[in-house]
Amino acid sequence: MPERTDYEALAANLLKAELKRKGVTYAQLVDKLADIGVDEKEVNVRNKLSRGKFTAAFLLQCLSAVGSSSLHLD
Secondary structure, three states: OOOOOHHHHHHHHHHHHHHHHHOOOHHHHHHHHHHOOOOOOHHHHHHHHHHOOOOHHHHHHHHHHOOOOOOOOO
């Protein structure tokens, strides 16, 4: 099994940090994603974030769902 790349880890860590800053749990994220028409299960969200394997579209959907309008990469 291939290891996570630095960019996969960065993406996962950025999203996890934003969720923490917003005080949003994975369960709440699933509800917020449903509100914008994205059907995900909590276990799938957990797996995506723990593996760091998700699309840029999923990252943007999550950021939009929690109301993030900017993201700092450094």
